[in-house]
Amino acid sequence: MTQLVTAFEVLKSISDATAALVSNLSKSIVSVNSRMSRGTGVVLNNEGYIVTCNHVLAGCNKITVGQGEKTFEAQIVGADAYNDIALLKADKGIFKPIEFADSSKLNTGQFVLALANPFNRAQPTATTGIVTNPDSSIRQWRGTAMDNVIATDAKLNPGFSGGPLVDASGKLIGINTAYVWSRGIAIPANKVRAIADRLMNGGEVKKAYLGITLNTVAISPELAEDAGIDQETGVMIFSVERGSPASKARLSMGDVIIKFNGSEVRDFYDLPKLLTEDVIDKETEVTVLRGGIPVELTVKPTAKETDGEEND
Secondary structure: OHHHHHHHHHHHHHHHHHHHHHHHHHHHEEEEEOOOOEEEEEEOOOOOEEEEOHHHHOOOOOEEEEEOOEEEEEEEEEEEOOOOEEEEEOOOOOOOOOOEOOHHHOOOOOEEEEEEOOOOOOOOEEEEEEEEEEEEEEEEEOOEEEEEEEEEOOOOOOOOOOOEEEOOOOOEEEEEEEEEOOEEEEEEHHHHHHHHHHHHOOOOOEEEEOOEEEEEEEOOHHHHHHHOOOOOEEEEEEEEOOOOHHHHOOOOOOOEEEEEOOEEOOOOOHHHHHOOHHHOOOOEEEEEEEOOEEEEEEEOOEEEEOOOOOOO
16 A cells, blocks of 8 residues: 555655646747648747747748737748758747757656647647657658757657757657657757757858759669769769759769768768758769760859758
């Protein structure tokens, strides 16, 4: 009997602590409504800045944020579509800022709480789980890929996008962005803070741009041996925009890119990771297979704001 009472007390203690945590965090979570979709946002500071997922905004300019009876218009400050982060600005001092944790110190098995409030209620909804991978990658998601993301087994329902993923102390460890393969995916808090700080300070998040469309193709063992490379796949160029950096570098339809800026390119998702700001307006080496022969070219990528378009 004593053991049953003790177990009950432990469970009740956990239950009460979780409920109190949700209640306290409700003041830092807002609904984010655009013309086409509903999602959640997290209050960053007392100046009225709110972070959410870029895909929640659905290309709309008119955004409202709310918390129960409090509903206000918000302005879009900026976005990083590649990392699916957007920054909003509402009147300052309306909501309570959330506290950040150091997401680089996450461990597999760590307790997490995912929260959302897409329907502007006084209290958010919540799911719980554990970290299954603190440094995961996802592929074939909205036609792109995301690296250095947190995977958990906390279920994310529609409207959880942009909401917080917190640890047992209620500190932000990530922003929920997707539910794929029965796993909740969150953007790490350290990355969120770095992007938000940049956007708050008037900076823009850009990606390097080549002006091509491409896809993964197989490289036969015989072709790889003849070319002197150790790759089974590369990415074939299917089109080149006129006047683009790729066109000026004489990249052509049918070329198979196998290396960019010193790094191997093995599939469709490798190249976007290499098209960083560091190579914008800089002469960069690219190696292609052309007629089965490796050809080295030099391309100078231009800047392209991450507006959600998927071509490179």
